[in-house]
Amino acid sequence: MAQEVDSINNNSNTKLKHSGEVLKQSDEAIKPDVKAVYEYGESAFLKFVAQNVQYPKRCMDVDVTIGFAIEVDGSLSEFKVINEGASWPEMEDEIIRVLELTSGKWIPAKLKHGGNVKSYKAFPLKLRRE
Numbered sequence: 574m575a576q577e578v579d580s581i582n583n584n585s586n587t588k589l590k591h592s593g594e595v596l597k598q599s600d601e602a603i604k605p606d607v608k609a610v611y612e613y614g615e616s617a618f619l620k621f622v623a624q625n626v627q628y629p630k631r632c633m634d635v636d637v638t639i640g641f642a643i644e645v646d647g648s649l650s651e652f653k654v655i656n657e658g659a660s661w662p663e664m665e666d667e668i669i670r671v672l673e674l675t676s677g678k679w680i681p682a683k684l685k686h687g688g689n690v691k692s693y694k695a696f697p698l699k700l701r702r703e
Contacts (some may be wrong), residue, residue: 605683605684606684606685607682607683609679609681612647621675622672628664629661629664634699635699635700636697636698636700637654637661637698638695638696638698639652639653639654639655639665639672639698640652640654640695643682643692643693645681645690646677646689647677647681648676649679652669652673654669664700668698668700672696
């Protein structure tokens with residue numbers, strides 16, 4: 574079940590929502606015993622993203638899902654826009670730029686008997702100008 578968290582960026586009046594995790598290995602879905610997490614916690618991750626997104630002036634509200642891989646060393650790769658955010662590709666690029674700043678700050682997913690495993694997260698983001 575997806576957990577939803579809200580974070581408010583007071584500097585840019587941006588509201589951010591996220592939920593979901595997708596995991597796979599060798600094109601086959603797996604369920605790790607321990608999910609990958611941002612090393613400072615989910616709330617800190619959402620706050621970081623909200624505080625660091627530079628909202629393009631001409632963009633309006635954006636709903637976009639961004640996926641990425643969390644490698645076995647905690648770095649991020651394979652950023653992908655899963656659904657397009659209301660035709661604002663510059664906003665999608667900006668979200669990916671901010672997510673890249675968190676690379677290396679993730680604790681990778683783990684299997685009970687197999688150590689760290691590469692996993693995938695999908696973040697449905699709702700950015701609202703308030």
